[in-house]
Amino acid sequence: MPNVGNHGLSRYAIRMSHADLPFFPLRPGRVHEVCGPSAPVFAACAAAGLQRPVLWLREAWLTETLNPLGLLSFLDPTWVLLARTPTQTDSLALAEEALKDGSLALVVLEITRLLDLREGRRLQLAAGIGGTTGLCLIPEGMGSNAAETRWRATPIFDAAGTDSTPMRWEIIKNKSGTLGAWNVCWNAQAHRLDLVSPAGE
């Protein structure tokens, strides 16, 4: 992304611990949203370390697949359950049912059309009943007003390191706090998120 640019951010990297990133891990019992090219990575980070089943809902006509070998650096792929639904209405119904049940740790839902307020609110209520975290992967600008937080995750180029995964995470909507932006990097060895120097504008 042009505003991040190719300025070798690792040179200034102050490795910080996971706890320094506010609002992450995501607040449980609520539904969150994430957009941007790195949204699936965000979801994988959110699912990492939960050690409980994760349901990933997507419509059957979408050709992309999640690669379990790519998931390995985040979590054990045996925790992931995938559901292929015929339409988004079915996805929403399944997400509501799964959020309400409470036996899952996280429900990831890929959104392809704009949710109305009723649908967003129903998901939010279901998440509250079951105490399950919901995460909607949305296309840019398709957020629902009912979401607790909305993030934008974009990958950035890391000039120094290899095999690292620097990203820029921005909170662009927050019901219970302020907005912000961070450069983060997933540490595949330690299975944790490293904060790489606050991304000041």
Next chain:
Amino acid sequence: MFAGTHRRIVSIWFPRLASDRALRACPVDGPFALAQRLGGAETLFCLNAEAEAAGLHRGMRMADARSFCPGLVSRLARPDLDMRFLAGLRRWAERYCPWVGIEGQDGLVLDITGAAHLWGGEETMCADILVRLTRAGITAQLGRGASLGAAWALAHFGPPSPETPEPDLLALPVAALRLKPNIVTGLQRLGLRCIGDLAASPRAPLARRFGPDLLTRLDQALGNSPEPVTPASEPPQFVTRMTLPEPIGLEGDVMAGLSRLLVPLCARLAAHQAGARQLVLTLRRVDQANQQVELRLAAPMRDPARILPLFTHGLAKVDAGFGIDQLRLEATQVEPLSPVQLGTPPVASPDRLADLLTRLGRRIGLENIHRFLPAKSHIPERSFLIAPAAFSPAQGGFHAPRPRPLRLFPPEPITATGPTPPARFRWRAMPLTTARATGPERITPEWWFEDENWRHGLRDYWRVETAEGRRLWLFFTPQNPGWFVQGEFA
């Protein structure tokens, strides 16, 4: 001394079930036939009495039939509707006795043991059955006997209406024993034409020549070997209906009617320990146009007071037209809902996840909920399996030889040449600049699998980090030069 009750069976045969059904829906004067397409030629499937009188018969070619009888009216046979019609007749026949089964494609069998006296005897009962069927336009032949086989034989080969005393079973032809055509022909060649001949001949040679089936059928017809009547089980119907003397149009009135329908429906659900998951309210208007309101519930429910307000949203959209004169409420999807103890906290059971999967699978099908299983292959698409979660237990043992992308997609071609990754390229309408490329990693196709996707041959995979941020998985096919994007790294 009490000698036991004698079983009494009535068999009803509908010789023209299919054409009677079609004619009831749309009557035709004159010859009528149902045609069936068999191997490219249309043949007669079922015909009415006038068509038979005109010299037509079953199995005749449609073209021949038309030349014999130019005025023939024909329609296409619908065996599925015939079976539904027969099932309806079976339900109707339960008015005579509770033990009614379907016999073959075109018959019913009633176990009237101990039920005939309620109708004033067997003769009156059979006469009543015949009168009612004839009035409905259905041709039927009745047989009555001490066993299922005897009743069937008399229905098909006996006199058209049952007589007293019963005709002698032994005088009927051997075909009345429900035998295969080749056995019937064989018996006739031996000179055994009627059942009496068969009963009088020694059994052992018959069994040796025709197999055990023949003697079983003979014993069943003569009542020496038992044959039960299997009544078809009727699934519980969760439907209630209300017809109104005067049409109604106000929303409040419809809601009041609906509240009256919900009470018996929910009582029936409670009796079956079930809860409705999906309800359909059909409102019939006076101009015969139906309006449907569908309600899908997030959890099985059978509390009328809770369901009723949920209908308000859907009812508001209904156009009542000149008025509604019938309400019909059906629970189209029903799930078990056992009574729960009030006041105890819910117990977390270990198989809650399995229950959840079952519930999710009920909506999209259990085969659409997957999990990953490891597989031994270097081909990216085949390095893991996607298997239905309900039928395959979880397995560990995933191993990535080198970093693999988080997302895979079908290879998307990009325009580039040469064996090294292009400095600039366009992917999904985005101009991208290569900042660092790691590779190549050569993966050869598995020649022992026929794979359409690998027809380009070898692949050299590169991890390309772009200056714009995206980290893509590109491959080059040296045997058939071309560049493709197949995945995106975390």
